[in-house]
Amino acid sequence: MKAITTILLITGLFLLTACTSAPEGITPVKNFDLEQYKGKWYEIARLDHSFEEGMEQVTATYTVNDDGTVKVLNKGFITKEQKWDEAEGLAKFVEGTDTGHFKVSFFGPFYGAYVIFELDQDDYQYAFITSYNRDFLWFLSRTPTVSDKLKQHFIAKANKLGFATEQIIWVKQ
Numbered sequence: 001m002k003a004i005t006t007i008l009l010i011t012g013l014f015l016l017t018a019c020t021s022a023p024e025g026i027t028p029v030k031n032f033d034l035e036q037y038k039g040k041w042y043e044i045a046r047l048d049h050s051f052e053e054g055m056e057q058v059t060a061t062y063t064v065n066d067d068g069t070v071k072v073l074n075k076g077f078i079t080k081e082q083k084w085d086e087a088e089g090l091a092k093f094v095e096g097t098d099t100g101h102f103k104v105s106f107f108g109p110f111y112g113a114y115v116i117f118e119l120d121q122d123d124y125q126y127a128f129i130t131s132y133n134r135d136f137l138w139f140l141s142r143t144p145t146v147s148d149k150l151k152q153h154f155i156a157k158a159n160k161l162g163f164a165t166e167q168i169i170w171v172k173q
Contacts, residue, residue, distance in 0.1 A: 019132045020094055020103040022115045026130060026161055028101035029119045034070070036124040037100075037116075038062045041140040043076075043171045044126075045154065047164065049136065051087070054080050056172040060140060068097070072104055100127075118157060128154060130163075137163050144173035 022028055043058035052058065055076035063071040070091040078085055089106040091114060093099070100116030118128040126146065129138040139146075139154045151170075159165045 020111050020113045021132055022101060022113060022117075023130060023133050026115060026117050028095065028099050028115050028117060029121065030099055031121060032098050032100040032116065032119070033124075034064060034097065037119075037127075038064050038070070039142075041127070041142060042144045042173055043138060044141050044146055044173075045137075045139040045151070045168050045170050047135060047137040047167055048169050052076060054078055055085070058171055062091070068093075070102065072106075117161070126150060128157060134161070134163050137168070 040059055040061045043060065046052065046058075056079055058074070058076035061073045061075075063073070065071055072089040072091050073086060074089070075084060075086040077083070087106050089104050091102040091104045092111075094101040094103050094113070100119060102114040103111035104114045105111045113130075113132040115130050116127050117130060118126075120126045124142070126139070126141045129140065130136050137158055139151075141150075155165050155168070158168070
């Protein structure tokens with residue numbers, strides 16, 4: 001009986017950490033500065049998933065809490081329903097505070113990875129983000145539009161890292 005309990009505990013811990021780890025071959029940015037990262041970001045592109053399906057004008061706003069955690073407020077307009085929706089979450093650093101790798105929860109004790117794998121570290125004007133696997137991909141910007149050159153760079157980088165770039169959705173802002 002003790003062996004079964006141990007196996008279940010190890011399996012549970014593995015599943016919890018697997019959802020907050022970076023995908024193999026993707027490295028979170030270093031020299032990350034949360035003070036520069038906080039604020040409002042516009043979603044330029046993404047791989048679609050059920051919790052953002054049919055959304056336009058998507059933004060994410062990050063606010064630093066007194067305890068060092070980060071309040072995440074995602075907003076978007078659901079075109080089919082003609083209404084705004086939002087989700088509030090909590091992010092915590094996974095590695096150190098100088099690494100762009102968080103675990104984010106929108107549902108109580110369940111966390112998912114938020115891995116910033118490319119960032120304009122001079123001015124914090126754009127960021128490329130994934131989660132625990134390559135089914136999740138976001139391109140965020142401080143402005144609602146970006147240059148074609150930056151879009152091409154995003155596609156090339158995502159393609160090189162093994163994301164399904166043919167499935168990328170360009171978000172209407």
